[in-house]
Amino acid sequence: MSNETLSERAIIQSRVEKSLRRRHARETRFRLFGLGAVMAGLAFVALLFISILVRGLPAFWQSAITVDVFFDPAVIQVDPQPVFQTGESPQAFREREIAWQSQLTMVNWNRIMENSIIALKPELEKQRRDVRALFTSSERFRLRDMVIEDTSLIGKTVKLDLLADANVDVWVRGNIDRSLPDSQQQLRAPVRDLADALKAEGVLNIKFATPLFTNPDSRSSPAAAGLAGAFMGSLFMMMIVIFLAVPVGVASAVYLEEFAPRNRFTDLIEVNINNLAAVPSIVFGLLGAAIFINWFRLPLSAPLVGGLVLSLMTLPTVIIATRAALKAVPPSIRQAALALGASKVQMVFHQVLPLAIPGVLTGAIIGVAQALGETAPLLLIGMNAFVANIPATPFEQSTALPVQIYLWQGNELRNFFEARTSAAIIVLLSMMISLNALAILLRKKFERRW
Amino acid sequence: MRFKQTLGLAFAAAAMTTVAAPAMARDTIQIAGSSTVLPFASIVAEEFGNAFGQFNTPVVGSGGSSGGLRQFCQGVGANTIDIANASRAIKSSEVESCAGAGVKQILEIQFGYDGIVFASRADKGTFALEPKHIFAAAAAQVPQDGKMVANPYTRWSQIDASLPNQEIILVIPASNHGTREVFEEKVIHAGCTTYPAIKAMDKDAQSQACLTLRQDGRIIEIAGDYTETLARLQAQADAVGVFGLSFYDQNRDRLKVATIDGVTPSLETIGSGEYPVSRPLFFYVKGEHIGVIPGIEQYVEYFLNDQVSGFGSPLEEAGLIPLNDEERAREVADFKARKAVQ
Structure with missing residues (x-):
């Protein structure tokens, strides 16, 4: 009898152990899956970042030719700079x-640049065409602008870093296969030899690419192409989003959450805000083109229109985040405020909203960061145009950072622009990361727990 | 009440931005259209902005010839573009739709030529193509023994023993590009009519037989830029792509160009007409905007200047085949006389 119970017990024991083992194994399996998923996600992010960094970081440096430029009065023959005379109309x-x-x-500025090299190597007098090919073509306007700034330069010698041509940069840094035959090279053989010789002598150096940050886009001289124009365009748009989407979004969220009666109508609004958040961004672009450009007759390619479109796009994100933040404020705070005789408006603006600020800020910043990276709607309102100016107001034509990435990705000078594209991605990503970091920082700073 | 005040201020600021915006006159020339013309127009725009201190640098958008002309024909006013770039001539249907929107004075300016080249990856076989080879590779049906049969070819070497033994994949521009039209007219149609069986057909049946391309995935249409075509070639090693001469020129280290009828495309062979697949490049100016948007007249004259788009100019360096002196003089005279497209 007791023997029987014993063996029965052993059976139960083993059964329990078996099921326990199975359950433990299931748990381990699940953890491994979870860990695997996280690892895979991290690996993809790492892969993305590493590939962009590897390709883009070199583009933050580029070839420049350091020479003594003599502003030869014999070449620069111009009248003295006009001075404002009394009695003259400004016109x-x-x-x-x-x-x-x-x-x-x-003025033949090319000649001045050529002379600066020929002064070092007089034997190149006969090869002026090859010498000129070393410099990117916009440098002649830079020399001109220097003289416009300061006419006393004429007759002086200044040490300058002149930007090398994009193809010279590609050749010197080995971004084109140097063993390819002449017919497949972008530069003529004498220019290639000259570039190599100048590099060996230390005249041609790899310097930090300041033009990438100070210049607008350029097609006639790719080496001088930069992000300044696109950056200003993005900045204007972000300002419009901050001034438009954030207050409107917060106000509607406060109304819906604290004041609006619960009925069919507000339910409908709520559902539609969620729908709006799910609308693909390209639709906002179509809407923007139809309403702001064709109907309101706002200018094409202007950051103003871009900002308005992106505000519409960001609005639902801000509303949803703000409502969530308001909901998270405990009802006891509201009741206490009302009990102490505060009006509803006082309760909301003195108690509830300040407590919800971290959530609101996080939502707003994430919405802005999202808008910063948005490209599709901008293509439809003409912001994908080639703009060689840095816009001074939101009404002037401009591009945006993500659109500039798209444009450089489509540039035909692949050897040079592949790296520049990745460099632009790095700039955009670092802006996004700092915005997100700011969101986390603000949340940490203002966060309150109950 | 701090929050209320900030909110109110923000609202006021937002309202002001929206209200102050309309009715702003534009003082920058706005251009859009063909991606083939884009590099040339951008270079001219940039140089123009540098050379003329009193005008802003024109803004050049993309969107293909058809897209540009559609925008061009949207109407007259500061929110429509001033100049449309096109790699083909304007169609009569487009002139009509322009007129319907009030754009009646369309000034056509031809500023040069561009070659269309076939290129494969630099590490792949060398192609010596003829239009009829390309037709045989691209058509839905090809004539065999006097009858039209579904295209049986899968490798280039099956079409002609002289061609490389490579899978047939042809990457061509989509119909939003002006290049597509030239490709159909000068390559496909030219190749197609070399077959007696097709030549004997009546006109409708002929163009039907010629221009129906195969749908089995061997023809890839690209709506974007040539860089997209290049990316296709990088992904599909066997593919042959259609490019503009200037694009090929700037990517010679990655691409190997095919000869057509034994002629290698170059500035010289295209300029002389020896290379068969070339087309004129245009831009269309909205006459109604001249004198309203500052600088249009000067931009056009600057563009047509021999030093800007002639031999030895920056545009030639960028791959444009310049007009000869006679054509240039005609274009300048036509523009001066404001000769509009009828």
Whole structure:
């Protein structure tokens, strides 16, 4: 009898142990899966970052030719700079100034750049065409602008870093297969030899690429292409989003959450805000083109329109985040405020909203970061145009950082722009990361627990 | 009440931005259209902005010839573009839709030529193509023994023994590109009519037989830029792509160009007309905007200047085949006389 119970017990024991083992194994398996998923996600992110960094970091440096540039008065033959005369209308003065500037534009600046190299190597006098090919073409306007700034430069010698041509940069840094035959090279053989010789002598150096940050986009001289124009465009759009989407979003969230009666109508609004958050961004672009450009007649390619479109897109994100933040404020705070005789408005603005601020800020910043990276709607309102100016107001034509990435990705000079594209991605990503970091910081700073 | 005040201020600021915006006159020339013309127009725009201190640098958008002309024909006013770039001539249907929207004075300016080249990856076989080979590779049906049969070819070497033994994959521009039209007219149609069986057909049946391309995935249409075509070639090693000469020129280390009828495309062979697949490049100016948007007239004259788009100019360096002196003089005279497209 007791024997029987014993063996029965052993059976039960083993059964329990078996099931326990099975359950433990299941748990381990699940943990491993979870860990695996996290690892895979991390690996992809790492892969993305590493590939972009490897390709993009070199583009933060580029070839420059350090030479003594002699502003030769024999080449720069222009009238003295016009001075404003008393009694002259500003219009007339402006005209005289422009006439003087176009005189300066006609100066053969290429000759001045060529001379700076020929001064080092007089034997190149016969190869002026090859010497000129070393410099990117916009440097001649830089020299002109220096003289417009300061006419006393004429006759002086200045040590300058002149940007090398994009293809020279590609050659010197080995971004094109140097063993390819002449027919497949971008540069003529004498220019290649000259570039190599100058590099060996230390005249041609790899310097930090400041033009990437100070210049707008350029197609006639790719080496001088930069992000400044796109950056300003993005900045204007972000300002419009912050001033438009954030207050409107917060106000609607406060109304819906604290004041609005619960009925069919507010339910409908709520459902539609969630729908709006799920609308693909390209639809906002179509809407923007139809309403802001064709109906309101706002200018094409302007950050103003871009900002308005992105505000519409960001609005639901801000509303949803703000409502969640308001909901998280315990009802006891509201009841206490009301019990102490505060009006509903006082309760909301003195108690509830300040407590919800960390959540609101996080939502707003994430919404802005999302808008910063948005490209599709901007393509439809003409912001994918080539703009060679840095916009000074939101009404001027401009591109945006993500659109600039798209444009450089499509540039035909692949050897040079592949790296520049990745560099632009790095700039955009670092802006996003700092925005997200700011969101976390603000949340940590203002966070309150109950 | 701090929050209330900030909110109110923000609202006021937002309202002001929206209200102050309309009715702003534009003082920057706005251009859009063909991606083939884009590099040339951008270079001219940039140089123009540098050379003329009193004008802003024109803004050049993309979108293909058809997309540009559609925008161009949206109407007259500061929120429509001033100039449309096109790698084909404007169609009469487009002139009509323009007129319907009030754009009646369309000034056509031809500023040069561009070659269309076939290129494969630099590490792949060398192609010596003829239009009829390309037709045989691309058509849905090809004539065999006097009858039209579904295209049986899968490798280039099956079409002609002289071609490399490579899978047939042809990457061509989609119909939003002007290049597509030239490709169909000068390559496919030219190749197609070399077959007696097709030549004997009546006109409708002929163009039907010529221009129906195979749908089995061997023809890839690209709506984007040439970089997208290049990316296709990098992904599909056997593919042959259609490019503009200037694009090929800037990527010679990655691409190997095919000869057509034994002629290698180059500035010289295209300029002389020896290379068969070339087309004129245009831009269209909205006459109604001249004098309203500052600088249009100067931009056009600057563009047509021999030093800007002639031989030895930056545009030639970028791969444009310049007009000869006679054509240039005609274009300048036509523009001066404001000769509009009828």
